[in-house]
Amino acid sequence: MIWLGWRQQRVEAAIAAAMLVVLAAVAIPVGVHMASVYSHEHLSVCADNTQPGACSPLVSSFLLRFGSVNMLFVWATLLPALAGLLFAAPYVLDIDSGTYRLFWTQSITRRRWIVSKLTMGVVASVAVALCLTALAMWSLAPLDHLNGRLSNNNYDAEGIVPIAYALLVLGLGVALGALWRRTVPALLVAFVAYVVGRAFMDSWLRQRLLTPVRTTWPGSAPGPNLNQALVIDQFTSDKHGHRIAGGGPCVRTSGGSGGLFTHTSSCAQRHAPGAHVYTTAVYQPASRFWELQGIEFAIVAGIGLLLVVFAGWWTHRRLA
Amino acid sequence: MSGSSVLEASGLGKRYGSTWALHDCDLAVPSGSVTALVGPNGAGKTTLLQLAVGLIEPTMGTITVLGHGPRTEPLAVLPGVGFVAQDHPLPRRFTVGETLRLGRELNPSWDDAVAERRIDDLGLSRRQRVGTLSGGQQAQVALTLALAKKPRLLLLDEPVASLDPLARREFLTGVLQGVAETGVTVVLSSHIVTDLERVCDRLIILADGRTQLVGPIEEILAGHRLLTGPRSAAAGVARVHEVIRESHTERQTTLLVRANGHIWDAAWEAHEVDLEEIVLAYLGQRASAPSHETTAAAR
Numbered sequence: 001m002i003w004l005g006w007r008q009q010r011v012e013a014a015i016a017a018a019m020l021v022v023l024a025a026v027a028i029p030v031g032v033h034m035a036s037v038y039s040h041e042h043l044s045v046c047a048d049n050t051q052p053g054a055c056s057p058l059v060s061s062f063l064l065r066f067g068s069v070n071m072l073f074v075w076a077t078l079l080p081a082l083a084g085l086l087f088a089a090p091y092v093l094d095i096d097s098g099t100y101r102l103f104w105t106q107s108i109t110r111r112r113w114i115v116s117k118l119t120m121g122v123v124a125s126v127a128v129a130l131c132l133t134a135l136a137m138w139s140l141a142p143l144d145h146l147n148g149r150l151s152n153n154n155y156d157a158e159g160i161v162p163i164a165y166a167l168l169v170l171g172l173g174v175a176l177g178a179l180w181r182r183t184v185p186a187l188l189v190a191f192v193a194y195v196v197g198r199a200f201m202d203s204w205l206r207q208r209l210l211t212p213v214r215t216t217w218p219g220s221a222p223g224p225n226l227n228q229a230l231v232i233d234q235f236t237s238d239k240h241g242h243r244i245a246g247g248g249p250c251v252r253t254s255g256g257s258g259g260l261f262t263h264t265s266s267c268a269q270r271h272a273p274g275a276h277v278y279t280t281a282v283y284q285p286a287s288r289f290w291e292l293q294g295i296e297f298a299i300v301a302g303i304g305l306l307l308v309v310f311a312g313w314w315t316h317r318r319l320a
Numbered sequence: 321m322s323g324s325s326v327l328e329a330s331g332l333g334k335r336y337g338s339t340w341a342l343h344d345c346d347l348a349v350p351s352g353s354v355t356a357l358v359g360p361n362g363a364g365k366t367t368l369l370q371l372a373v374g375l376i377e378p379t380m381g382t383i384t385v386l387g388h389g390p391r392t393e394p395l396a397v398l399p400g401v402g403f404v405a406q407d408h409p410l411p412r413r414f415t416v417g418e419t420l421r422l423g424r425e426l427n428p429s430w431d432d433a434v435a436e437r438r439i440d441d442l443g444l445s446r447r448q449r450v451g452t453l454s455g456g457q458q459a460q461v462a463l464t465l466a467l468a469k470k471p472r473l474l475l476l477d478e479p480v481a482s483l484d485p486l487a488r489r490e491f492l493t494g495v496l497q498g499v500a501e502t503g504v505t506v507v508l509s510s511h512i513v514t515d516l517e518r519v520c521d522r523l524i525i526l527a528d529g530r531t532q533l534v535g536p537i538e539e540i541l542a543g544h545r546l547l548t549g550p551r552s553a554a555a556g557v558a559r560v561h562e563v564i565r566e567s568h569t570e571r572q573t574t575l576l577v578r579a580n581g582h583i584w585d586a587a588w589e590a591h592e593v594d595l596e597e598i599v600l601a602y603l604g605q606r607a608s609a610p611s612h613e614t615t616a617a618a619r
Contacts (some may be wrong), residue, residue: 106426
């Protein structure tokens with residue numbers, strides 16, 4: 001069964017390996033270069049933003065130079081999904097082409113066939129996603145230090161969330177494939193469902209996974225450092241944090257977008273000259289990275305594994 | 321089970337939705353026999369074979385294969401059963417050699433010598449991809465996979481339906497060789513009656529999900545007669561013998577009967593009939609007198 005499983009997904013494994021090699025061929029030189037510039041210019045002292053004056057120009061130029069490296073890993077939102085699709089394919093192809101009847105009428109039970117095939121799909125998807133996230137975390141490290149990793153670009157590519165999405169797409173693929181018994185439409189729909197779910201998570205659900213921190217500070221004070229935070233909302237308010245009508249956000253920084261927090265008291269004065277004006281920010285602090293990743297992983301990987309189990313159950317019960 | 325049957329069904333039925341694909345089926349396949357399972361498309365042949373190999377579960381009744389339930393004890397049944405599904409699906413990306421390895425990996429009773437010799441006899445290269453083989457060659461590879469398991473029961477679902485006459489003949493010769501070498505019991509379904517007589521010694525006629533006729537082909541041939549005689553006497557024949565099909569012209573009546581003993585009546589001229597005609601008569605009888613179930617299903 002091991003030989004058979006390998007034989008049936010070696011093409012998919014080769015495609016995934018090629019994908020990883022291409023990505024590594026770009027990400028490793030860029031990462032090495034970025035890390036050397038980072039250490040050469042002693043940017044590590046700027047990471048905590050305690051010396052804004054001295055650091056600002058250095059950090060700005062570094063981010064200007066390397067900010068686009070993030071774009072390399074924008075693809076990282078697609079690659080775990082592709083891994084999931086790739087390793088769902090052998091299972092769905094066997095059902096689609098009817099070859100499962102051949103396997104089920106050898107001297108093994110259908111349960112054993114289903115469990116081995118699905119296990120191999122899960123292991124392969126997780127392995128590829130692990131490689132992807134390791135590559136991203138290593139090469140993006142300098143940017144993470146300066147910018148945080150709560151922005152969608154970094155958050156999606158790093159940590160354990162890519163593994164969860166690989167499992168989700170695998171689960172969608174095998175479940176739809178078991179129901180539909182057609183490879184191409186099942187995998188296409190799985191991919192579309194993934195994109196929709198992912199957009200929902202990135203733009204709406206993620207920031208609500210934990211109750212955000214709400215901080216209000218006077219317009220004249222520097223306020224908390226929100227560079228590395230995921231800022232959900234920031235607005236001009238009164239002392240108690242109630243929004244002042246017409247007082248839009250004076251400074252809107254979102255961690256990782258490249259903008260450094262700049263204190264603009266003039267903004268508050270513009271809105272309500274002479275009054276005691278406060279700023280309120282609603283955000284997820286940078287320290288919550290792993291906590292957020294853990295919750296998102298549990299939800300997404302949980303759904304993915306449930307779909308895998310459902311696919312196995314459905315195949316066992318309903319296919320003949 | 322009785323010691324000599326490798327497959328027994330009693331009251332066996334399988335329903336899909338509101339339609340019975342197989343209904344109230346009783347049959348026994350004796351060890352060492354080669355049974356043809358004949359019937360039109362949709363008669364329940366595939367359903368019966370899939371029940372026998374445990375791909376599907378009966379809705380009612382029981383089926384035992386080699387003394388065990390295919391669904392309840394798959395590991396007691398599967399190693400002893402060679403199965404070639406309709407259109408003999410094989411992984412198209414595999415080479416012939418890899419296909420044999422598949423059989424070796426998944427079957428403890430696998431006999432490499434049998435497999436290798438058959439592939440040599442077929443003149444196939446082990447490096448050739450299965451997807452590039454002709455339909456006849458693919459069917460032969462699928463049969464090789466089934467025979468090298470050293471099965472006690474070989475189930476073939478419409479193995480020759482998609483083959484040209486030459487490939488059909490070659491395939492059936494392969495089955496006969498397997499029978500000669502190992503004495504394997506064979507059940508093979510077909511809607512083509514030609515060639516079956518050469519291979520099979522027993523017949524099961526299935527139509528509308530029911531068995532119409534079960535028995536050794538020799539007995540069936542001996543038991544059926546084509547009678548020609550006066551129309552007026554037809555009712556008298558029907559009292560003694562089972563009339564399967566009747567046709568009339570102005571001057572005479574032709575009856576295909578399942579004779580209940582010898583036909584003595586001098587008014588009738590009796591002829592022997594060949595198997596194809598008997599099968600067609602049974603299937604025609606179903607078509608002209610549909611049962612209540614099928615009428616209900618049609619609505």
